[in-house]
Amino acid sequence: MADVQNMTTGRKNQDFDLDVDYRGEEHINLVFTLGRENFGVDVNMVREIVRVPSFITRVPNAPMYIRGVINLRGTIVPVFDMQMKIGMVNSPLTDEARIIVLAVSDVTFGIIVNSVREVRTIYDTQLEPATKLSSAMDKRYVLWVAKPSDDRLILLLDVSSLFELDYILQEENE
Numbered sequence: 001m002a003d004v005q006n007m008t009t010g011r012k013n014q015d016f017d018l019d020v021d022y023r024g025e026e027h028i029n030l031v032f033t034l035g036r037e038n039f040g041v042d043v044n045m046v047r048e049i050v051r052v053p054s055f056i057t058r059v060p061n062a063p064m065y066i067r068g069v070i071n072l073r074g075t076i077v078p079v080f081d082m083q084m085k086i087g088m089v090n091s092p093l094t095d096e097a098r099i100i101v102l103a104v105s106d107v108t109f110g111i112i113v114n115s116v117r118e119v120r121t122i123y124d125t126q127l128e129p130a131t132k133l134s135s136a137m138d139k140r141y142v143l144w145v146a147k148p149s150d151d152r153l154i155l156l157l158d159v160s161s162l163f164e165l166d167y168i169l170q171e172e173n174e
Contacts, residue, residue, distance in 0.1 A: 024124025031120050032113040034083050038154045047101045079110040122146045
């Protein structure tokens with residue numbers, strides 16, 4: 001009897017392994033909204049999520065998509081307006097708006113989003129190349145389009161490209 005249980009248990013584990021292999025690698029993303037669209041960033045880049053303060057200090061001569069800087073527990077953090085950066089119509093901030101603080105290659109910054117929805121696991125089989133997008137948004141900012149099982153689309157952003165972080169880091173090292 002024990003041998004039959006072991007065989008059954010082993011079979012279930014084998015089926016699970018096959019299922020994981022079929023779905024491919026998993027990618028864990030923080031999903032947020034801009035306007036009525038869903039976007040995602042790799043959760044490993046996310047340091048924290050904070051409410052949008054009543055006052056963001058504007059930086060003179062900064063590009064329009066840079067909202068300014070905030071003091072986050074003694075650290076000055078630049079804050080970017082995501083809607084403006086990717087060319088969306090800017091909508092007023094509500095109580096659900098948040099700043100997602102990201103860290104990429106030792107650069108820490110915040111992005112303003114309309115709301116934070118969830119942390120979601122997305123598998124390789126749910127991803128399509130961004131080249132299939134037919135939108136006004138610059139496709140170089142989008143790594144993948146995720147199609148989870150709930151019939152909505154999530155645009156997975158290339159944060160480094162979006163904010164030209166490689167260029168910024170190169171300037172710092174010169």
